[in-house]
Amino acid sequence: MKKWETVNKLKIESGKLKVDEIIKILLGNRGIKTEKEIEEFLDPKLESVTVKNVGINEKQLKKSIERIKKAIENKERVIVFGDYDADGICATAILWETLHGLGANAMPYIPHRIDEGYGLSKKGISNIQFQISNVKLIITVDNGIVANEAVEFANSQGIDVVITDHHVKPQKLPNAFSIVHTTKLCGAGVAYLLAQEIKNQKSKIKNKNDKKYSSSESGFAGESRSSSRQAQTIQACEEDNHLELVALATIADMVPLTRANRTLVKFGMAALKKTKRVGLIELFKEAILNQSSIGVYEVGHIIAPRLNAMGRLDYAMDSLRLLCTKDKLRGKVLADKLGRTNRERQELTIETSAHASAELRTKNKELRKLLFIAHETYQPGVIGLVAGKLVDEFYRPAIVLSIGEKYSKASARSVHGFNIVEFIRTAEEYLIDCGGHPMAAGFTVETEKISILREALEKKAQELLDDDKLTRTLRIDCEILLLLINGNFYDEIQKLSPFGVGNPEPSFVSRNVFVEDIRTVGYEGKHLKIKFRIQNSEFRIIEGIGFGLGEKTSEFHIGDSVDIVFTIDENIWNGNKDLQLKIKDIRKAS
Numbered sequence: 001m002k003k004w005e006t007v008n009k010l011k012i013e014s015g016k017l018k019v020d021e022i023i024k025i026l027l028g029n030r031g032i033k034t035e036k037e038i039e040e041f042l043d044p045k046l047e048s049v050t051v052k053n054v055g056i057n058e059k060q061l062k063k064s065i066e067r068i069k070k071a072i073e074n075k076e077r078v079i080v081f082g083d084y085d086a087d088g089i090c091a092t093a094i095l096w097e098t099l100h101g102l103g104a105n106a107m108p109y110i111p112h113r114i115d116e117g118y119g120l121s122k123k124g125i126s127n128i129q130f131q132i133s134n135v136k137l138i139i140t141v142d143n144g145i146v147a148n149e150a151v152e153f154a155n156s157q158g159i160d161v162v163i164t165d166h167h168v169k170p171q172k173l174p175n176a177f178s179i180v181h182t183t184k185l186c187g188a189g190v191a192y193l194l195a196q197e198i199k200n201q202k203s204k205i206k207n208k209n210d211k212k213y214s215s216s217e218s219g220f221a222g223e224s225r226s227s228s229r230q231a232q233t234i235q236a237c238e239e240d241n242h243l244e245l246v247a248l249a250t251i252a253d254m255v256p257l258t259r260a261n262r263t264l265v266k267f268g269m270a271a272l273k274k275t276k277r278v279g280l281i282e283l284f285k286e287a288i289l290n291q292s293s294i295g296v297y298e299v300g301h302i303i304a305p306r307l308n309a310m311g312r313l314d315y316a317m318d319s320l321r322l323l324c325t326k327d328k329l330r331g332k333v334l335a336d337k338l339g340r341t342n343r344e345r346q347e348l349t350i351e352t353s354a355h356a357s358a359e360l361r362t363k364n365k366e367l368r369k370l371l372f373i374a375h376e377t378y379q380p381g382v383i384g385l386v387a388g389k390l391v392d393e394f395y396r397p398a399i400v401l402s403i404g405e406k407y408s409k410a411s412a413r414s415v416h417g418f419n420i421v422e423f424i425r426t427a428e429e430y431l432i433d434c435g436g437h438p439m440a441a442g443f444t445v446e447t448e449k450i451s452i453l454r455e456a457l458e459k460k461a462q463e464l465l466d467d468d469k470l471t472r473t474l475r476i477d478c479e480i481l482l483l484l485i486n487g488n489f490y491d492e493i494q495k496l497s498p499f500g501v502g503n504p505e506p507s508f509v510s511r512n513v514f515v516e517d518i519r520t521v522g523y524e525g526k527h528l529k530i531k532f533r534i535q536n537s538e539f540r541i542i543e544g545i546g547f548g549l550g551e552k553t554s555e556f557h558i559g560d561s562v563d564i565v566f567t568i569d570e571n572i573w574n575g576n577k578d579l580q581l582k583i584k585d586i587r588k589a590s
Contacts (some may be wrong), residue, residue, distance in 0.1 A: 002585050004565060008478040019492045022478075026496060026506050029477050030258075037422040042495055044263040049192055054260050063178040064162045064194065065201055067137065071104060078106040079128055082320070083142040083187065084113050084311025086304045088254035089165075091191035093323045097242070098195035101478060102202055107132060110316045111380055117409070118442060119143035120150040125157065133160055142166070142187025146435045148174045164190045166255075167435050168421055188249030189264060219256045222517055223247045230234060243322065244280075245270040249294055252304035254439070256502025265498050269295070278323035282335035295411050296498045309342035312381030347380045348554055353389040356400060360390070367394060369470065370461035372454050374401035374408065384411035384440065395472050397423070397461065402446055407432065417469055420445035421571040427456045474565050474585055479509045482534050482542060489577055490568050511563045514588045516541055518558060519551040526551055526563070528583065532564075543571075546583035561589035 007029040010021060028034070032041050040048070051061055071078050079097060082092030092108045099106040109128055111117065116124045120140050128135055137160050140147070144163035151174035154161045160177040166187050173179065180194055234500040247268025250261050257265055273292050275281065280303075284291045287302050294303075310319045322334040356373050371390050378386070382387060383400040390398040391413045397420055401410040414420035421441040424434050430453040434443035445453055499505040517531040528546035544566060546552070 003473045004476055004509065004585070005473050006476040006479060008247065010478060012478055012480045012484065017426055019262060020490055022480075022484075022489075023492055025479055026493070029262040030503060037246060041262075044266055046263060046267050046429070049193070049263050051197065054189075054193070055182045056180055056190070056193065060178045061180055061194070061197060064180050065198055066162075067160060067162060067177055068099070068104075068139070069201065070104055070199060070229075071137045072099070075105050076138065076470055077132060077134050078104055079132070079139050080106060080108045081124070081128075081140045081143070082108060082110045082330075083119065084110055084140075084316035084511045085309040086319075087140035087249040088308055089189045089311075089323065090249035090252075091186075092320055093140055093189055093190040093302045094195055094219060094242045095139060095164075095191045095247055097324065098198060100235070100457070103196070104534040108320060110320060113311055117444065120147040120154075120161070121388055122150055122153045125150060125154055125159070130296050137162065140164060141191045144174065144176070145179070145181060146170050146174075146433060148172060150174075151176050164194055166190050167370060168437065170435075184259070184260060185264075186246075186250045186253040186255045187299075188246050188253075189255075192246045192264075195242065197236070199471040235479075241271070241276070243268040244275045244277070245316065247272055248299055248303065248307075251299045251500060252307070254300075254501050257498055259498070262498065262503060265296070269299075271368045272299070277323060278328045279325045279331040279334060281329070282331040283338060284320065285332075286339045293352045296500055300500070305345070306338040306342045308339060309345040312345050312385075313379070315343055321377050323520045345382065345385075348379055349385045349389070349450055352378055352382055353386045356386055357393060360394070367396065368458055369396060369465040371396050371398040372401075372458060374410075374450055374454075376403040378402040380409045382512070383409070384413070384442070386411040387411050392422065396470055397465070399424075401445075401450065403450070406447060408445050408447045408450060410443050410445065412436070412443075412483045414441075415469060416473065418465065423460065423464065425456070427453055428461055430456065475504065475507060476509045476565055477506050479511065481530060482510050482513060485542065485568060485579060485581075490570060493568060507565060507566050507567050507584065509563065512561045513564055515556060515560045515562060518556055519555050521545075522550070525553070528586075530583070530586075532557075532581070542581060544580065544581035544583045549583060549586065552586060555588070556586070563587050563589050 008025050015264040027038055027041065032038055051058060057332060080092050080096045080099065082088040089110070093112065096106055096108040102321045111121065111124045116127065119145060136560050139152060141164050143165055144168050145165040149162050155175065162178050163174060163176045166181070166185055168183060169181065180190060182190060191536060205378055243264065247265045250265050255261055273294055281291065283306060287306065289298055289302060307319045312314045316339060318334055322331060322338060325331050325334065359373055360367065362373060371394060378400065380402040387398040387400040390474050395415060396413065397414045397418055399410055399412045401408050412424060419433065419438040421436040421438060424441055424443055429435060430449045431444065432444040434441065436442055453575040477532060493506050496506065515530060516533045517527050521527050521529045526548060530544045530550040531541050532544060534540040544564065564586050565584045567584070569580050569582045571578050571580045
């Protein structure tokens with residue numbers, strides 16, 4: 001049973017409120033109330049996404065840029081050290097392409113999930129040194145904020161480390177050369193702002209040099225040619241083709257789509273629909289997507305899983321190659337590989353989730369408040385997905401471990417209102433490392449300490465989690481009559497998009513709605529299809545689809561009055577557009 005929680009208690013009836021007043025209620029529910037806040041939300045400006053506005057330390061940023069400029073000028077070997085998920089891959093592409101375009105002697109590096117683990121590590125640095133000689137600077141993207149030991153090792157090897165990250169800071173920061181950090185963006189967002197600042201600095205130098213050369217009466221041929229080459233490079237870099245990657249990464253990493261993130265996604269999605277990146281275009285084709293109509297759903301549920309799949313089961317460098325390639329044939333080969341690997345990932349996730357669910361049900365007469373399960377057959381690349389599926393099934397925080405011989409890797413997912421990374425850190429004396437976000441985290445533990453860690457965390461969960469936190473809650477914006485729903489109402493709601501974490505699609509409740517027809521659809525009747533009669537009208541019908549609600553069909557009959565929670569969707573079929581309700585829950589009318 002889900003708890004229905006209506007944010008605005010006002011019942012909106014036909015003719016009582018205008019659409020723009022309903023929009024104000026929806027914005028107010030999202031904490032947007034002043035005229036300035038409303039204007040910034042409905043008409044975001046890309047130039048408002050600044051280092052200062054997202055809380056990046058400007059001194060640390062300046063220090064980072066000076067070090068990077070020095071590396072470019074001295075042709076030092078630079079490594080952009082990324083991560084194997086979609087956010088880390090996009091962040092790596094953004095910063096590497098920027099540095100490469102500015103003439104840096106830079107190489108991208110993505111760690112191998114199994115061989116090296118997450119983030120900057122001693123093993124990763126050693127592998128880099130084995131492959132590439134004389135590395136002087138490592139710039140991390142989407143990782144590094146908890147890499148204390150690895151940074152010390154890099155320092156001992158004469159390698160400077162510039163960290164760019166968005167994960168939650170530990171109590172003790174790494175002793176890096178500089179740290180560019182904020183939790184208000186995804187990793188690619190941080191890398192994007194750093195790249196923009198680097199290009200801005202180069203542009204200033206270029207403009208200054210242009211003035212010097214143009215004012216010189218004699219001039220030197222060598223300087224003139226050098227200036228021309230520099231100008232061409234900067235012009236190429238100023239063509240911003242990185243916003244599309246920021247949008248992709250922001251959606252994939254499920255950071256809140258508010259303020260700067262919402263702005264970056266809004267502009268980035270427009271860019272993604274027109275992208276010239278041949279790898280992405282081929283990936284759209286492999287996924288049978290129309291590029292011009294790609295939205296947040298398609299990115300989050302179709303494109304991002306394909307980019308993530310390589311790092312989960314194989315080696316994520318192929319995802320990076322797909323983003324950066326300029327060869328159409330190469331792009332197609334890589335897109336096909338990502339698609340195949342993603343299908344393998346789906347099958348493995350289903351098998352592992354089924355095993356974990358059965359184990360939890362078999363071994364526990366009553367489920368504990370924290371789901372904690374470990375097995376030697378669990379593949380490290382899918383345990384985060386499995387944890388997410390366990391949360392969906394049981395609505396409890398879940399920790400899933402892949403047991404190794406000496407060390408074991410874990411992924412955790414949480415429920416609303418329970419900060420999982422801070423919770424896990426309450427037992428940090430048993431951990432090798434831990435990092436993440438309030439809703440998702442990961443850690444490494446010595447295999448022999450799994451039992452004692454489990455006991456400590458289960459005891460702590462018993463203290464912190466009550467029935468209220470473990471009850472699924474449907475957040476409803478307000479109550480409306482179905483009479484209000486029309487094309488104009490739908491169009492006005494879309495002005496609040498893009499929707500996602502932190503800016504959910506507006507959700508409504510309507511009560512005493514008449515059921516005109518009801519049936520199940522889809523494989524094994526998993527989904528519920530209902531026609532509702534619009535109140536006070538004998539002729540107007542609106543359809544609703546309840547995904548995953550097919551089992552409820554026996555509870556209702558034609559002629560019943562029901563209460564429904566729903567969002568409003570535009571259904572396009574055979575070129576025709578109709579509004580439909582996406583039903584989130586349904587009950588007999590109260």
